[in-house]
Amino acid sequence: xxxxxxxxxxxxxxxxxxxxxxxxxxxxxxxxxxxxxxxxxxxxxxxxxxxxxxxxxxxxxxxxxxxxxxxxxxxxxxxxxxxxxxxxxxxxxxxxxxxxxxxxxxxxxxxxxxxxxxxxxxxxxxxxxxxxxxxxxxxxxxxxxxxxxxxxxxxxxxxxxxxxxxxxxxxxxxxxxxxxxxxxxxxxxxxxxxxxxxxxxxxxxxxxxxxxxxxxxxxxxxxxxxxxxxxxxxxxxxxxxxxxxxxxxxxxxxxxxxxxxxxxxxxxxxxxxxxxxxxxxxxxxxxxxxxxxxxxxxxxxxxxxxxxxxxxxxxxxxxxxxxxxxxxxxxxxxxxxxx
Amino acid sequence: xxxxxxxxxxxxxxxxxxxxxxxxxxxxxxxxxxxxxxxxxxxxxxxxxxxxxxxxxxxxxxxxxxxxxxxxxxxxxxxxxxxxxxxxxxxxxxxxxxxxxxxxxxxxxxxxxxxxxxxxxxxxxxxxxxxxxxxxxxxxxxxxxxxxxxxxxxxxxxxxxxxxxxxxxxxxxxxxxxxxxxxxxxxxxxxxxxxxxxxxxxxxxxxxxxxxxxxxxxxxxxxxxxxxxxxxxxxxxxxxxxxxxxxxxxxxxxxxxxxxxxxxxxxxxxxxxxxxxxxxxxxxxxxxxxxxxxxxxxxxxxxxxxxxxxxxxxxxx
Numbered sequence: 005x006x007x008x009x010x011x012x013x014x015x016x017x018x019x020x021x022x023x024x025x026x027x028x029x030x031x032x033x034x035x036x037x038x039x040x041x042x043x044x045x046x047x048x049x050x051x052x053x054x055x056x057x058x059x060x061x062x063x064x065x066x067x068x069x070x071x072x073x074x075x076x077x078x079x080x081x082x083x084x085x086x087x088x089x090x091x092x093x094x095x096x097x098x099x100x101x102x103x104x105x106x107x108x109x110x111x112x113x114x115x116x117x118x119x120x121x122x123x124x125x126x127x128x129x130x131x132x133x134x135x136x137x138x139x140x141x142x143x144x145x146x147x148x149x150x151x152x153x154x155x156x157x158x159x160x161x162x163x164x165x166x167x168x169x170x171x172x173x174x175x176x177x178x179x180x181x182x183x184x185x186x187x188x189x190x191x192x193x194x195x196x197x198x199x200x201x202x203x204x205x206x207x208x209x210x211x212x213x214x215x216x217x218x219x220x221x222x223x224x225x226x227x228x229x230x231x232x233x234x235x236x237x238x239x240x241x242x243x244x245x246x247x248x249x250x251x252x253x254x255x256x257x258x259x260x261x262x263x264x265x266x267x268x269x270x271x272x273x274x275x276x277x278x279x280x281x282x283x284x285x286x287x288x289x290x291x292x293x294x295x296x297x298x299x300x301x302x303x304x305x306x307x308x309x310x311x312x313x314x315x316x317x318x319x320x321x322x323x324x325x326x327x328x329x330x331x332x333x334x335x336x337x338x339x340x341x342x343x
Numbered sequence: 344x345x346x347x348x349x350x351x352x353x354x355x356x357x358x359x360x361x362x363x364x365x366x367x368x369x370x371x372x373x374x375x376x377x378x379x380x381x382x383x384x385x386x387x388x389x390x391x392x393x394x395x396x397x398x399x400x401x402x403x404x405x406x407x408x409x410x411x412x413x414x415x416x417x418x419x420x421x422x423x424x425x426x427x428x429x430x431x432x433x434x435x436x437x438x439x440x441x442x443x444x445x446x447x448x449x450x451x452x453x454x455x456x457x458x459x460x461x462x463x464x465x466x467x468x469x470x471x472x473x474x475x476x477x478x479x480x481x482x483x484x485x486x487x488x489x490x491x492x493x494x495x496x497x498x499x500x501x502x503x504x505x506x507x508x509x510x511x512x513x514x515x516x517x518x519x520x521x522x523x524x525x526x527x528x529x530x531x532x533x534x535x536x537x538x539x540x541x542x543x544x545x546x547x548x549x550x551x552x553x554x555x556x557x558x559x560x561x562x563x564x565x566x567x568x569x570x571x572x573x574x575x576x577x578x579x580x581x582x583x584x585x586x587x588x589x590x591x592x593x594x595x596x597x598x599x600x601x602x603x604x605x606x607x608x609x610x611x612x613x614x615x616x617x618x619x620x621x622x623x624x625x626x627x628x629x630x631x632x633x634x635x636x637x638x639x640x641x642x643x644x645x646x647x648x649x650x651x652x653x654x655x656x657x658x659x660x
Contacts, residue, residue, distance in 0.1 A: 281380055
């Protein structure tokens with residue numbers, strides 16, 4: 005069953021965000037085995053899981069669409085610098101706009117429509133009541149620059165990487181729901197530089213292999229990988245910029261509220277070569293599921309317990325779970341018959 | 344690039360654009376082609392069975408045009424057959440298979456100025472640079488070296504279109520490019536691009552060295568890769584298959600002829616896609632992908648260009 009966008013809920017203050025039963029069922033649970041292991045875990049971004057799955061389409065539009073777009077507006081109003089594009093990335097931004105509009109219109113004709121006559125384009129987003137005519141490639145004909153324009157209409161964060169000098173550089177992006185990083189801080193960095201803080205991967209050559217793989221990514225063959233962390237409350241904007249607003253919430257976890265307040269935060273990262281600019285786009289789509297909702301799936305509850313229990317200390321610290329990791333394991337243990 | 348990712352195209356026009364160069368126009372059998380980026384190439388598969396060749400060719404049409412692609416092929420008499428096949432066997436109406444475009448020679452768009460050195464058929468990637476550089480209002484100049492009795496395609500058109508931004512040097516008329524003078528006279532932040540024979544690439548790199556131009560500002564694309572060597576035998580340890588690699592065949596081609604599908608993008612030792620694990624035998628590394636340490640370890644090789652240094656190799660395939 006496909007889920008339809010529902011009314012706006014909040015990812016801050018009163019945190020009214022909820023997952024429906026259907027949304028829980030389609031949640032992209034990230035752990036393939038009981039013991040946690042680091043891996044590059046890249047697969048082709050092809051449809052998987054059938055109708056209604058989070059992997060049914062190139063872009064997943066789900067019941068949280070309106071909520072996430074409203075949250076994005078709040079973040080950008082407060083900090084316009086969450087969207088940036090260096091001048092040499094203009095063509096890459098148009099590439100991304102084209103890729104997104106074409107796939108949305110094909111996959112969700114009930115919500116989006118794109119009509120193209122040469123460079124004269126007509127875009128309709130019925131969910132957000134947007135109806136614009138513009139000239140492809142001419143930023144003066146859009147209400148906002150191309151990345152800013154399309155980024156406000158698609159769930160997830162986006163970074164565009166320029167490929168040059170044997171590396172990839174983060175030279176454009178829109179990042180309003182990151183898991184403790186900052187686009188403004190990483191902007192202009194190479195792939196190796198922005199992965200600098202990640203523990204355990206450097207001695208194993210994982211970063212270098214991943215970079216070489218991405219630099220050879222062919223046009224039209226996007227790939228995806230899943231990443232995850234745990235977040236306190238259903239907060240989308242856990243950016244470095246707003247650390248003062250969310251960092252202290254980690255101290256609010258108790259054995260009584262851990263199931264309600266801790267969310268498994270899964271990122272579906274899609275990497276795609278842009279044909280006109282040779283840039284690589286990374287889309288980072290975030291899904292949030294409370295532990296309470298997660299354990300309604302018995303297999304996930306068991307797997308989650310075992311994975312959290314075997315998580316290396318370096319990762320617990322890097323992901324910022326140190327203060328409450330023990331409570332998470334204790335809470336989950338009641339659902340694991342092996343205990 | 345495995346074979347399932349290929350697209351079928353039809354040859355819709357063939358034009359003799361220089362004494363030794365033919366230009367081919369390719370259109371998709373169905374659907375549309377993807378737009379591509381300046382400097383991109385495709386791998387063209389032609390022929391079948393014993394006479395199957397795969398060569399990488401730069402796309403030289405306008406990158407924004409997704410109705411057709413154009414490539415140019417220089418007849419290489421001493422080649423291993425691909426260019427001869429394209430020149431002698433391929434006719435209008437024939438079907439070919441191509442890979443999606445890939446780019447290992449993109450302009451560095453942060454440069455303040457771009458200086459392009461083309462040698463002969465090496466003009467092709469720059470033909471896709473020009474419309475994009477004009478569209479982006481980038482400052483550039485093109486230095487085009489050729490022999491009019493063999494190459495020199497599009498020199499008249501380029502001169503007319505670009506004016507002073509295009510300088511042509513016809514060696515058959517005794518005209519030579521003073522590379523050092525061209526390079527010495529450029530503003531800070533200029534990037535240099537070379538597509539042509541190895542001697543041209545070496546000349547530009549050596550000049551850059553003398554002038555103190557950083558290596559990162561020099562970009563080059565060699566003419567497609569594999570050069571002949573000594574014949575050798577290769578054993579595939581997982582399947583037990585043993586193959587003979589002839590002097591004028593690359594290891595990658597020998598594997599493909601045995602129906603072993605190996606990922607590849609450039610077939611010139613640059614992209615790294617075809618890397619193979621080696622368990623026995625000395626390797627003669629000819630690629631520019633593996634690091635020096637990786638080459639010394641002797642555990643990996645790029646079969647598109649590299650060969651056995653001895654009589655036998657064992658691959659973990």
